[in-house]
Amino acid sequence: MIPALAAAALLDIPPFPPSRMAELADRLAAILNTKNDVLIVQGEAILALEAVATSLPRRGMRALNIVTSPYGDWFGRWLCRAGAEVTDLRASGGQPIEAPAVEAELAKGGYDLVALVHAESSSGILNPLEPIARAAGAAGALVIVDAVASVGGHELDVDALGIDIAVIGAQKSLGGSAGLSALSVSPAAWERLLAPGAPELSSLSLLDLKHNWLDKGRGALPGMPSALELHALDAALDRVEREGLAAVIARHARAAEATRAGLVALGLTAFVSPDRASNLTTAAVPPPGIGIGNLLSALAPFDTGIGPGIGEAAERLVRLNHTSPRAALQPVLTGVLAVGQALASLGCSVDLGAAAAVILSHYDGRAR
Incomplete structure (x- = not known):
């Protein structure tokens, strides 16, 4: 507030x-x-x-x-x-x-x-x-x-x-x-x-x-x-x-690549291939047996702004927003690790360290 x-x-x-x-x-x-x-x-x-x-x-x-x-x-x-x-x-x-x-x-x-x-x-x-x-x-x-x-x-x-x-x-x-x-x-x-x-x-x-x-x-x-x-x-x-506009675009592209890689490391499946994906929002399908409603409920305490898809794919997707100030290392890392912790609370075996490492690799270990 x-x-x-x-x-x-x-x-x-x-x-x-x-x-x-x-x-x-x-x-x-x-x-x-x-x-x-x-x-x-x-x-x-x-x-x-x-x-x-x-x-x-x-x-x-x-x-x-x-x-x-x-x-x-x-x-x-x-x-x-x-x-x-x-x-x-x-x-x-x-x-x-x-x-x-x-x-x-x-x-x-x-x-x-x-x-x-x-x-x-x-x-x-x-x-x-x-x-x-x-x-x-x-x-x-x-x-x-x-x-x-x-x-x-x-x-x-x-x-x-x-x-x-x-x-x-x-x-x-x-x-x-x-x-x-x-x-x-x-x-x-x-x-x-x-x-x-x-x-x-x-x-x-x-x-x-x-x-x-x-x-x-x-x-x-x-x-x-x-x-x-x-x-x-x-x-x-x-x-x-x-x-610089080129740098803004590059920052969003990097955030999208890092987010996608982190989610895949947690066992989610990217909704579309990189050449067909937006740089502002990454959508992914949870692991088998994990419903969108349960995952979002488990994510609620983290207050990350992660939400469901909208439209035809609403019941199958979770969306991570990495737009504007969120197109940076810390928000991307926080959002992906929140998904990992939520999955763990639902009984999934996840490797948070691997997800963090692959995200950091896109940033060379530095916040950008």
Whole structure:
């Protein structure tokens, strides 16, 4: 719990200058490797995603929506609500989608957009963004990417991949608050967004953001944004820039490799292979005979934030979060050893020393 004195410091925050909001957008554009417009949305990233799915479709627009978690399912429902004709292409068992399956569906022709989640925090998977974006672009479809759980933890080059809209949040690898999100918008996406029928006077209207911010030269704050959240994003970007984006990504990759190795040393099975796994969350299957519910109950006293999977694989997976400050030796070691102690309390034979040693080998014995 935050002490009352510290919490009081969050009140009476000074205003955030409009010019600095434009600077924030430009700094996010640098992280995304894009020259496209970047919009800052007042709200958690789920609001930005719903705004995209509400603002973009028109009657008759055909969308290929890739579903590898509840988030993809929600996005498809929002597209339908806005009038799009949606084909959901679902991966089985919580696994990543296969690029050839997407390519085969696109070969049928007629799709106006392709939507997918890059990395899934719900199951620790990574979808094959590069071949999918390439195939969608070749088919003349807009590419819409939920990169909330990948930005800062994986390489993401919006312009090189031809991504038309990328939605991000600061609360994961970038180490910021969940109260703001952002999205990049390509000229091709703006052309569709500006077509007749776009929603206006709505929190879900990207057109409103364009009129109230971009069209005013980014010189006036749109609406009544939270100064606290803007200051928090500013501070988070300061920290990322001091460390360097490449170093942030490498730190998350190392934490993922160490976590996976430690869990395997304890007798768990990684849910997906390393090339199909997220750097932010590692999901694993407990040893035979150990139920997820029992394991989570045994883990409760450790207060590590370890939880079950979400979606199709929820009853089979345990997830370890190694995002932002957790992408370091001590949190990784603490989390994996907590799993080992929980397994031991359930009667499993585990070698905590071996698990610790393999984790330390990824860090050369030093905290990074």
